Amino acid sequence: MQVQVISSVNEASTARFHHKTAVIIDALRATSTIVTAIAAGALCVIPAETVMEARALQRPGDLLGGERFCRRIAGFDLGNSPEEYTEQAVAGKRIVLTTTNGTRAIHKAMRADYVLTASFLNADACARAAVDLRRDVVILCAGSHDEFAIEDGLCAGLVLDRMHAALGGPIDMDDFGTAMLAMYKDRSARLKETIMNGSSGKRLLKLGMKRDIEACSAVDVYREVPRLNGDQLTRG
Amino acid sequence: MQVQVISSVNEASTARFHHKTAVIIDALRATSTIVTAIAAGALCVIPAETVMEARALQRPGDLLGGERFCRRIAGFDLGNSPEEYTEQAVAGKRIVLTTTNGTRAIHKAMRADYVLTASFLNADACARAAVDLRRDVVILCAGSHDEFAIEDGLCAGLVLDRMHAALGGPIDMDDFGTAMLAMYKDRSARLKETIMNGSSGKRLLKLGMKRDIEACSAVDVYREVPRLNGDQLTRG
Numbered sequence: 091m092q093v094q095v096i097s098s099v100n101e102a103s104t105a106r107f108h109h110k111t112a113v114i115i116d117a118l119r120a121t122s123t124i125v126t127a128i129a130a131g132a133l134c135v136i137p138a139e140t141v142m143e144a145r146a147l148q149r150p151g152d153l154l155g156g157e158r159f160c161r162r163i164a165g166f167d168l169g170n171s172p173e174e175y176t177e178q179a180v181a182g183k184r185i186v187l188t189t190t191n192g193t194r195a196i197h198k199a200m201r202a203d204y205v206l207t208a209s210f211l212n213a214d215a216c217a218r219a220a221v222d223l224r225r226d227v228v229i230l231c232a233g234s235h236d237e238f239a240i241e242d243g244l245c246a247g248l249v250l251d252r253m254h255a256a257l258g259g260p261i262d263m264d265d266f267g268t269a270m271l272a273m274y275k276d277r278s279a280r281l282k283e284t285i286m287n288g289s290s291g292k293r294l295l296k297l298g299m300k301r302d303i304e305a306c307s308a309v310d311v312y313r314e315v316p317r318l319n320g321d322q323l324t325r326g
Numbered sequence: 327m328q329v330q331v332i333s334s335v336n337e338a339s340t341a342r343f344h345h346k347t348a349v350i351i352d353a354l355r356a357t358s359t360i361v362t363a364i365a366a367g368a369l370c371v372i373p374a375e376t377v378m379e380a381r382a383l384q385r386p387g388d389l390l391g392g393e394r395f396c397r398r399i400a401g402f403d404l405g406n407s408p409e410e411y412t413e414q415a416v417a418g419k420r421i422v423l424t425t426t427n428g429t430r431a432i433h434k435a436m437r438a439d440y441v442l443t444a445s446f447l448n449a450d451a452c453a454r455a456a457v458d459l460r461r462d463v464v465i466l467c468a469g470s471h472d473e474f475a476i477e478d479g480l481c482a483g484l485v486l487d488r489m490h491a492a493l494g495g496p497i498d499m500d501d502f503g504t505a506m507l508a509m510y511k512d513r514s515a516r517l518k519e520t521i522m523n524g525s526s527g528k529r530l531l532k533l534g535m536k537r538d539i540e541a542c543s544a545v546d547v548y549r550e551v552p553r554l555n556g557d558q559l560t561r562g
Contacts, residue, residue: 097333097474097502237500237501237502238333238501238502238505239501240501240504240505243501243505264473264525265473265474265475265476265479265524265525266333266473266474268476268520268523268524269474269476269479269505269506269509270505270509272508272509272512272513272520273505273506273508273509273512275512276508276509276511276512277508284504284508287504288501288504289500289501
């Protein structure tokens with residue numbers, strides 16, 4: 091099993107996902123929000139690339155969620171904070187979600203055999219699911235503003251660490267994967283601090299969204315692995 | 327002083343270097359070879375992007391050096407192994423050098439106010455020179471085959487570590503810089519092993535060039551900082 095890690099969504103070409111398992115990471119906040127929604131009992135999350143597409147996909151009873159410039163989109167039911175996706179709000183509902191980077195990353199990977207979404211919240215479960223699927227793996231760090239984002243790299247390192255444990259031996263990784271695993275190991279005791287000092291972390295702090303960072307940086311809270319079926323992310 | 331780190335040469339746009347100090351890293355092997363040549367008394371190293379350009383730049387008495395597919399170019403005086411660049415071979419000579427990634431990276435950065443070349447061999451000296459130049463810094467990891475190469479990332483982390491020491495305090499880095507510094511810290515006791523397990527390292531091992539990896543992974547051996555003056559790299 092070979093594992094490649096891609097540093098940001100604009101580095102990803104769709105061809106790289108053929109016959110692979112894709113693991114999509116946008117830890118602040120899309121993939122954290124998605125797993126929180128699924129764990130809270132949402133029927134599915136439908137990723138949409140644009141606001142217009144999200145509105146077009148909405149059927150009666152569906153919730154619209156997402157952000158632009160980190161804020162809830164006008165007229166949408168929900169933003170992109172995991173905390174909003176409570177059982178009360180989302181259980182039994184379909185959610186159409188559009189975010190700046192995360193949903194774009196999921197669309198990039200659609201040609202993969204399997205598409206899983208990972209975050210700190212479900213890293214171990216996602217790593218084990220990826221190992222069980224017995225395909226080569228491409229981990230796509232969504233990044234931010236077309237650049238590498240440290241929280242996504244740390245989460246990739248965490249997933250690699252958990253895959254290593256699940257496989258019971260070293261993983262055949264590319265150089266970027268080796269770097270992310272080493273980086274995670276250096277920072278594992280200071281994850282939240284490192285995330286808050288990153289550029290996305292600073293941006294959210296400035297907007298008063300510290301609680302989102304805290305909610306997104308908890309490790310292995312959920313066993314759910316949202317997985318793409320057609321155009322819907324469902325409980326894996 | 328802000329520091330950005332670019333993961334590979336195809337990520338680098340010339341605009342990012344304006345008014346900055348560029349630090350170019352191609353640890354296996356171009357920037358290691360360049361500092362070895364300058365330390366051995368070469369007058370200058372002239373980076374050329376193509377074999378044809380190298381031949382055109384050669385004046386009587388100049389040496390031609392470089393590689394394609396890791397091997398010495400037919401008809402050239404020298405390859406891209408630091409060991410070839412002895413005092414006996416290069417002292418008092420101008421060297422025209424063309425390599426697959428390193429010389430391309432130097433050309434990308436030509437609009438910077440200053441262009442320095444760094445390797446494990448002269449990381450501390452280069453870090454101090456960059457700090458003394460009092461510009462924002464862009465560290466460009468050349469990479470290999472248009473991908474991130476772990477040895478260049480490790481060397482970037484080492485340079486950041488040394489800049490931190492020279493500044494006597496934390497550096498204002500982008501997320502990729504933070505990642506490379508953390509990765510270096512995790513791996514600093516196993517540098518050579520990590521480099522040999524990387525994709526460039528494996529390629530050189532397969533070609534029987536283990537001694538090159540050993541020569542290139544020694545830390546802080548030289549105080550020379552080859553620096554671009556016009557089209558020539560000279561003792562800084």
